[in-house]
Amino acid sequence: MPELRKDPIIDRWVIISTERGKRPVFFAEEAPTTKVAVCPLCPGNENMTPPEVYVVRPPGSTPGSPDWSLRVVPNKFPALRIEGTLNREGIGIYDKMNGIGAHEVIVETPNHGETLSDMPVDRVQGVFVAYRERTRDLMRDTRFKYIMVFKNSGSVAGASLDHAHSQLIALPIVPRRVSEEVGGGLAYYKYKERCIFCDIIAQEKEENTRIVYENERYIAISPYASRFPFETWILPKRHSAVFSEEDPVDNYYSLAEVLSTILRKYVKVLNNPPYNYIIHTAPAASIGIGHYHWHIEIIPRLTKMAGFEWGTGFYINPTPPEEATTYLRETEI
Amino acid sequence: MPELRKDPIIDRWVIISTERGKRPVFFAEEAPTTKVAVCPLCPGNENMTPPEVYVVRPPGSTPGSPDWSLRVVPNKFPALRIEGTLNREGIGIYDKMNGIGAHEVIVETPNHGETLSDMPVDRVQGVFVAYRERTRDLMRDTRFKYIMVFKNSGSVAGASLDHAHSQLIALPIVPRRVSEEVGGGLAYYKYKERCIFCDIIAQEKEENTRIVYENERYIAISPYASRFPFETWILPKRHSAVFSEEDPVDNYYSLAEVLSTILRKYVKVLNNPPYNYIIHTAPAASIGIGHYHWHIEIIPRLTKMAGFEWGTGFYINPTPPEEATTYLRETEI
Numbered sequence: 017m018p019e020l021r022k023d024p025i026i027d028r029w030v031i032i033s034t035e036r037g038k039r040p041v042f043f044a045e046e047a048p049t050t051k052v053a054v055c056p057l058c059p060g061n062e063n064m065t066p067p068e069v070y071v072v073r074p075p076g077s078t079p080g081s082p083d084w085s086l087r088v089v090p091n092k093f094p095a096l097r098i099e100g101t102l103n104r105e106g107i108g109i110y111d112k113m114n115g116i117g118a119h120e121v122i123v124e125t126p127n128h129g130e131t132l133s134d135m136p137v138d139r140v141q142g143v144f145v146a147y148r149e150r151t152r153d154l155m156r157d158t159r160f161k162y163i164m165v166f167k168n169s170g171s172v173a174g175a176s177l178d179h180a181h182s183q184l185i186a187l188p189i190v191p192r193r194v195s196e197e198v199g200g201g202l203a204y205y206k207y208k209e210r211c212i213f214c215d216i217i218a219q220e221k222e223e224n225t226r227i228v229y230e231n232e233r234y235i236a237i238s239p240y241a242s243r244f245p246f247e248t249w250i251l252p253k254r255h256s257a258v259f260s261e262e263d264p265v266d267n268y269y270s271l272a273e274v275l276s277t278i279l280r281k282y283v284k285v286l287n288n289p290p291y292n293y294i295i296h297t298a299p300a301a302s303i304g305i306g307h308y309h310w311h312i313e314i315i316p317r318l319t320k321m322a323g324f325e326w327g328t329g330f331y332i333n334p335t336p337p338e339e340a341t342t343y344l345r346e347t348e349i
Numbered sequence: 350m351p352e353l354r355k356d357p358i359i360d361r362w363v364i365i366s367t368e369r370g371k372r373p374v375f376f377a378e379e380a381p382t383t384k385v386a387v388c389p390l391c392p393g394n395e396n397m398t399p400p401e402v403y404v405v406r407p408p409g410s411t412p413g414s415p416d417w418s419l420r421v422v423p424n425k426f427p428a429l430r431i432e433g434t435l436n437r438e439g440i441g442i443y444d445k446m447n448g449i450g451a452h453e454v455i456v457e458t459p460n461h462g463e464t465l466s467d468m469p470v471d472r473v474q475g476v477f478v479a480y481r482e483r484t485r486d487l488m489r490d491t492r493f494k495y496i497m498v499f500k501n502s503g504s505v506a507g508a509s510l511d512h513a514h515s516q517l518i519a520l521p522i523v524p525r526r527v528s529e530e531v532g533g534g535l536a537y538y539k540y541k542e543r544c545i546f547c548d549i550i551a552q553e554k555e556e557n558t559r560i561v562y563e564n565e566r567y568i569a570i571s572p573y574a575s576r577f578p579f580e581t582w583i584l585p586k587r588h589s590a591v592f593s594e595e596d597p598v599d600n601y602y603s604l605a606e607v608l609s610t611i612l613r614k615y616v617k618v619l620n621n622p623p624y625n626y627i628i629h630t631a632p633a634a635s636i637g638i639g640h641y642h643w644h645i646e647i648i649p650r651l652t653k654m655a656g657f658e659w660g661t662g663f664y665i666n667p668t669p670p671e672e673a674t675t676y677l678r679e680t681e682i
Contacts, residue, residue, distance in 0.1 A: 023574040025533040025545055026526075030574045031665040095665045108552045109545070110573045164661060174653045193359075193662040200358040212358055212442070219441045240443045241356040241363045294661065320507045328497060328627065329526040332364040332428045 018096055018115030020189065028192050031095050031115060056092070057179035059126045065089040069120065070149055072142060086142055087123045088150055088184075094119035095185065102159050102188055118154055118186035122146050125180050131169070132180055133279035140272035143182065144264070147295070150184055151260040155300045160186040162194060162299050165259075170290025173317045190299055198298055198308045205307035211255050213309030216240075226337050228344045229277050233270035236278050238337035238344075244315050245335035246286060246344070250274050251311040259297035259310040275312065280349040282316055289316040351429055351448030353522065361525050364428050364448060389425070390512035392459045398422040402453065403482055405475060419475050420456045421483055421517075427452035428518065435492050435521050451487055451519035455479050458513050464502070465513055466612035473605035476515065477597070480628065483517055484593040488633045493519040495527060495632050498592075503623025506650045523632055531631055531641045538640035544588050546642030549573075559670050561677045562610050566603035569611050571670035571677075577648050578668035579619060579677070583607050584644040592630035592643040608645065613682040615649055622649040 019032045056064035059082035067080075070088035077083050090098070096117030103114045124132060124143050132140060151163045167182035168174040175181075204212040220226055220237050228236045228248055236250045250271065256262060262271070275293075282289055297310035325331050352365045389397035392415035400413075403421035410416050423431070429450030436447045457465055457476050465473060484496045500515035501507040508514075537545040553559055553570050561569045561581055569583045583604065589595060595604070608626075615622055630643040658664050 021574040023572070024537075024549065026529045027533070028574065028576075028662060028664075030576055030663075032575070032669050033665065033667045034669045108556075109548050110552075164663070172653065187663075191661045191663040196359045196662075200360070204357075215442050216357065219443075223441075239356070241354040241361065242365070243361075243363055320505065328524045329361060329529075330363075330497070330520075330524040331361075332366065334366045336365050336367045 017100065020096075020113040020115055022111040024109050024111070026192070027195075029113075029189050033095060033115075055128055055177065055179050057121070057123045057177060057181060058128050059084065062087075065092055065121070069153075070146055072146070082126075085126060085139070086146055088120050088146055089123065091119040091121050091183070096187070113188060116159055116188050118157075118160070118184070120150060120184045122150070122182045122184065123179065124182065128179050130180060131279075132167075133276065133283050135276070137269065137272045137276050140276050141264075141268045144268040144271055147182075147184065148260045148262070148264055148268070151300070154184075154186045155260075157186070159188055161301075162187045162190045163260075164191065165295040167291075167293050169292070170317070173290035173292050175290075194296070194299070197296065198302070198305075201307040201309070211306055211309050213251060213311065214255050217251060217253060226341050228281070228341050229274060231270050231273055233267055234274040236274050238341045240337065242333055242335075242337040242340070243331035245318050245333060246282070246289075246316045246340045247333075247337070248278050248314045248344075249311050250278065250314070251309060255306070255309060257298040257305045257308045257310060258300055258303050259295050260300060261303055275314075277349065278314060278344070281344045281347050284347045284349055285343050286316055286318065289318060291316045350433065353429075353446040353448055355444040357442050357444070359525070360528075362446075362522050366428060366448075388461055388510065388512050390454070390456045390510060390514060391461050392417065395420075398425055398454070402486075403479055405479070415459075418459060418472070419479055421453050421479055422456065424452040424454050424516070429520070446521060449492055449521050451490075451493070451517070453483060453517045455483070455515045455517065456512065457515065461512050463513060464612075465500075466609065466616050468609070470602065470605045470609050473609050474602045477601040477604055480515070480517065481593045481595070481597055481601070484633070487517075487519045488593075490519070492521055494634075495520045495523045496593075497524065498628040500624075500626050502625070503650070506623035506625050508623075527629070527632070530629065531635070531638075534640040534642070544639055544642050546584060546644065547588055550584060550586060559674050561614070561674050562607060564603050564606055566600055567607040569607050571674045573670065575666055575668075575670040575673070576664035578651050578666060579615070579649045579673045580666075580670070581611050581647045581677075582644050583611065583647070584642060588639070588642060590631040590638045590641045590643060591633055591636050592628050593633060594636055608647075610682065611647060611677070614677045614680050617680045617682055618676050619649055619651065622651060624649045 019034055020029050021032050022029050062080060066089050068087045068089050071084050072086040073084050096115045096119055098118050100114055100116050102116050105112060147165045154160055154163055164185045201212050217235060226238045228238060233253055234250055235253055236248055239249050291314060293312050293314040295312050298305060298308040352367055353362050354365050355362050395413060399422050401420045401422050404417050405419040406417050429448045429452055431451050433447055433449050435449050438445060480498045487493055487496055497518045534545050550568060559571045561571060566586055567583055568586055569581055572582050624647060626645050626647040628645050631638060631641040
């Protein structure tokens with residue numbers, strides 16, 4: 017059983033995979049890209065993954081058959097386990113918890129080699145619908161406090177399989193960064209009685225130097241204090257705290273249109289970079305709060321992160337966000 | 350002039366190098382390892398760096414001549430500039446500051462190809478003495494609030510030059526992570542009236558499953574909630590808040606002996622991995638506080654960091670620290 021352990025100095029939980037400890041020689045020998053002979057995410061290989069928990073199929077198709085267009089399956093090598101009861105205990109100064117949670121893989125397409133940026137907007141919308149459905153289903157389990165949705169694209173960005181996919185982890189705790197952001201939003205709200213993200217959007221619209229793209233419902237900006245070159249945030253224009261509460265028909269189509277545009281601009285400007293995105297949302301329990309505003313943070317993996325950035329939370333960004341905005345804005349896709 | 354910009358949501362400062370914005374094509378074309386024809390850190394090439402600010406030479410040697418054994422020079426491409434006055438201003442919701450600071454390179458050896466783990470302990474001690482001297486000198490400049498010392502070893506770890514070196518950045522702000530750690534220590538101190546790090550050392554000595562190595566004055570542990578496989582912390586056994594206040598003769602020799610041992614064990618167990626270390630210390634202004642305990646965090650770069658770890662501050666570690674300890678402990682060097 018994996019363990020959740022808490023750093024006693026700062027409130028930081030770590031998943032320690034006690035079962036699958038890697039032998040040191042494994043790290044030393046690991047090739048930069050892992051190639052698998054048979055892709056476990058391709059149609060026809062459904063038996064290589066645990067049974068699907070969500071699927072998009074044509075009407076009348078048989079469950080388990082390979083004619084799906086999107087599937088969600090439990091991760092075969094999960095960081096956390098779904099079975100068991102939460103058990104929080106102290107060991108002297110330290111705290112630990114059973115590694116209870118869920119770890120799922122969203123297979124975005126049946127076509128090996130197709131990327132999210134290649135897909136038509138309605139299929140990208142389908143990916144957001146899948147995130148929402150899985151999130152809402154998992155939130156019924158009272159052991160879970162937070163559902164984290166993210167995508168690693170490319171081996172440099174941490175993807176261990178080529179086939180386009182994203183991941184979802186259900187956690188029995190709220191991650192530190194989420195609490196910090198919600199807390200930061202609350203401090204501002206107490207002072208101003210306004211949402212800080214809504215104020216950021218207003219100021220960005222006025223300055224108009226860091227807006228990369230927008231449609232009727234969503235806006236994509238290069239954040240003022242971007243940590244990474246070409247970092248992009250996508251925010252709903254209308255205040256909304258929780259991602260999974262968005263209307264899946266109208267809103268997710270608009271969201272998919274913005275994400276797709278940004279990814280296609282990255283392909284052109286940055287030569288198809290590896291990237292990560294993370295959906296930052298308030299915990300589902302905080303539906304309706306005025307002080308947090310969900311958004312997606314996208315980070316192309318262009319620079320090597322030096323150790324002091326991991327260790328200090330302090331970043332050096334060689335590309336001003338205004339310059340990144342100009343490159344991305346002006347590129348025709 | 351570079352800028353320091355603050356994220357308005359969480360208290361996170363970022364250095365934006367407004368002058369040397371990298372063109373997108375640069376990222377796309379960048380080779381994994383940068384090889385330079387002539388090493389600017391080698392003896393005889395002193396004219397390729399700014400003039401030295403600290404040097405170790407045999408008695409009677411001429412300044413500027415190539416018979417040094419250690420040198421500190423300003424970074425030729427500094428992230429921050431030493432000249433100018435601090436100027437903090439608001440732009441609507443945002444905050445910025447002139448990028449005033451210092452950025453120096455500690456050239457640890459004259460011998461190209463020699464690593465810190467190859468060097469005899471007294472020369473590693475000399476590196477710590479250099480950190481201390483530069484820190485104490487820079488702290489006389491009242492514009493600086495924090496001196497950050499770190500090392501990137503290997504291209505994967507962010508080093509842009511092969512020649513063994515570490516870096517020092519003097520900042521006009523205290524980085525977020527430092528405040529968080531000091532704050533975490535204070536919360537514990539208020540409750541227990543004891544240093545949390547001293548309590549960690551006591552518990553580790555009792556459990557004796559995560560102590561990698563120790564000598565009379567310093568102890569090296571695999572931290573209980575290690576974020577990374579084979580992460581190691583080195584702490585002074587006697588309570589001490591500020592790195593640069595240690596006695597440079599006795600203490601730094603003992604410290605160098607522990608660091609050298611850990612690095613040599615890494616070479617054996619992990620096949621000479623790229624790594625980073627960062628000196629975590631209270632700001633020099635907090636000499637004598639009871640609630641913080643300086644230490645060095647060493648992170649071998651074995652795993653690819655996935656985006657959600659950057660984005661959430663939440664880590665998955667595939668190697669239990671107890672297992673890492675066993676491997677490191679049992680390896681003869």
